[in-house]
Amino acid sequence: MQLFVCESKEDIGEKVAALLIRQVQTKPNSVLGFATGRSPLETYDALAAAYARGVVSFKDVVTFNLDEYCGLTKTDANSYYAFMQKNLFSRADFRTENIHFLDGCAADDKAVCEAYRAEMQAAGGIDIQLLGIGTNGHIGFNEPSDAFTDGPFLVTLSQSTKNANGKYFADGSMPTHALTMGVGDILRAKKLIMIATGESKAKAIAAMVNGPVTPQCPASVLQTHRDVTVFLDAESAALLEGGIS
Numbered sequence: 001m002q003l004f005v006c007e008s009k010e011d012i013g014e015k016v017a018a019l020l021i022r023q024v025q026t027k028p029n030s031v032l033g034f035a036t037g038r039s040p041l042e043t044y045d046a047l048a049a050a051y052a053r054g055v056v057s058f059k060d061v062v063t064f065n066l067d068e069y070c071g072l073t074k075t076d077a078n079s080y081y082a083f084m085q086k087n088l089f090s091r092a093d094f095r096t097e098n099i100h101f102l103d104g105c106a107a108d109d110k111a112v113c114e115a116y117r118a119e120m121q122a123a124g125g126i127d128i129q130l131l132g133i134g135t136n137g138h139i140g141f142n143e144p145s146d147a148f149t150d151g152p153f154l155v156t157l158s159q160s161t162k163n164a165n166g167k168y169f170a171d172g173s174m175p176t177h178a179l180t181m182g183v184g185d186i187l188r189a190k191k192l193i194m195i196a197t198g199e200s201k202a203k204a205i206a207a208m209v210n211g212p213v214t215p216q217c218p219a220s221v222l223q224t225h226r227d228v229t230v231f232l233d234a235e236s237a238a239l240l241e242g243g244i245s
């Protein structure tokens, strides 16, 4: 696992975008796994800016997002689909037919999850998967549990996640469930890039890097992947044992 402590969120965004842009320049039909939430916003700004400057095109890029809330339509402003449209897809030349999302409104969640798994496989697997981390150590919406999962699945969101994300919803309207890629799906990506900033992530980052590999801290499983790059700021790196080499 390679760890970098960066000066600012903007600095992280530029560095992560540079890695993604290099990947797309080398392989224009790259398969990119995206995350939502606060952490990747500067990266998406930097990708949109690079597209506007003519540095990169995403027209042949295939995308898979990590997760989606249950019960929110694509047009709901709080859906992760709407988040991606607003923050990235509509700001560059991504093609709608290349964008893959778990459908949190489908009646048959098992069928949706199985189809998503098949689509990832048919696309040849994910080249780079972008990740954030929950304050409880979740990746995607893989909450702390007794076993690592494989394959997309329906998850009951933890109280910690409801506390962290509830602020985006009007009183009490945050969904209680989501569809998410499993830990196994994330580990199959050829390269993983994680972004974590702020003091609230420090404990989870220390557990991910220095703690045992355990489903009680789902992100700790990244210790078993051979190509993981983690971008931190001083606050999120503050509890790491022995600092950063």
Ligand code: F6R
Binding pocket: 034, 035, 036, 037, 038, 039, 040, 066, 067, 131, 132, 133, 134, 135, 138, 139, 140, 141
């Ligand atoms: C989002 C996702 C989550 C977030 C995590 C951190 O698609 O899968 O694991 O990455 O909850 O969220 P932020 O970045 O908002 O702190």
